[in-house]
Amino acid sequence: MKIKISEIFYSLQGELPGLGIPSIFVRFYGCNLKCKWCDTKYSFEGEEYKDMSLKEIINEIKKYKCKNVVITGGEPTFQYDNLISLMDILFDLNYNITVETNGTTPILFHFKGHINYVVSPKTISYSYSDSINYFKKCFSKFKIVHVSDDFVENIIEFYDLPKDMIIIMPFGASKVELEENQIKTFDFCKENELRMGYRLQISLFDKKRGV
Numbered sequence: 001m002k003i004k005i006s007e008i009f010y011s012l013q014g015e016l017p018g019l020g021i022p023s024i025f026v027r028f029y030g031c032n033l034k035c036k037w038c039d040t041k042y043s044f045e046g047e048e049y050k051d052m053s054l055k056e057i058i059n060e061i062k063k064y065k066c067k068n069v070v071i072t073g074g075e076p077t078f079q080y081d082n083l084i085s086l087m088d089i090l091f092d093l094n095y096n097i098t099v100e101t102n103g104t105t106p107i108l109f110h111f112k113g114h115i116n117y118v119v120s121p122k123t124i125s126y127s128y129s130d131s132i133n134y135f136k137k138c139f140s141k142f143k144i145v146h147v148s149d150d151f152v153e154n155i156i157e158f159y160d161l162p163k164d165m166i167i168i169m170p171f172g173a174s175k176v177e178l179e180e181n182q183i184k185t186f187d188f189c190k191e192n193e194l195r196m197g198y199r200l201q202i203s204l205f206d207k208k209r210g211v
């Protein structure tokens, strides 16, 4: 079994809810959505990935002392069976696992242990409602990108997201964009009593990858 992996690297988590936590990032290749504002297009466009076996991925992860693994993308559930197999092994090896997903595909059974799900809904559709409801039951955090006030308000209303599960992310795929937008997000969150997120990597390193 080979898994398409965009990159594996060690860093500090740059976004809430795990901001600042040292983590190993495993970026799956491929995504079922094509968001215009995506800041990781290299994770589903072009051919920039490696076909890796589970053993190769685990060996790469074991090079670091860190016990926190963030599985991200692209969209990790796009390679569903591979994702579950990797989660299974990491769980048995006592890793603390976070899965970042766009929330369009639920993990279709109760996984054998606790997983931190960070769900970032990007679009409104009845076809994703069951999946989002599933992730609500898993005590997930929902990160919504502040593309516009309407976009955020529509997502919260449509999926009926509880306020204490929501993090609003300032929009910005570069340092300049982030600086332009984060005060708008600050004001929006203040007015609507919502928690504001942050983009540590972009703020510190701009578009640099693997940091």
Ligand code: SF4
Pocket (backbone or CB within 6 Å): 031, 032, 033, 034, 035, 037, 038, 039, 040, 041, 043, 073, 074, 075, 102, 122
């Ligand atoms: S769901 Fe995420 S990874 Fe996929 S295109 Fe949208 S922002 Fe990019």
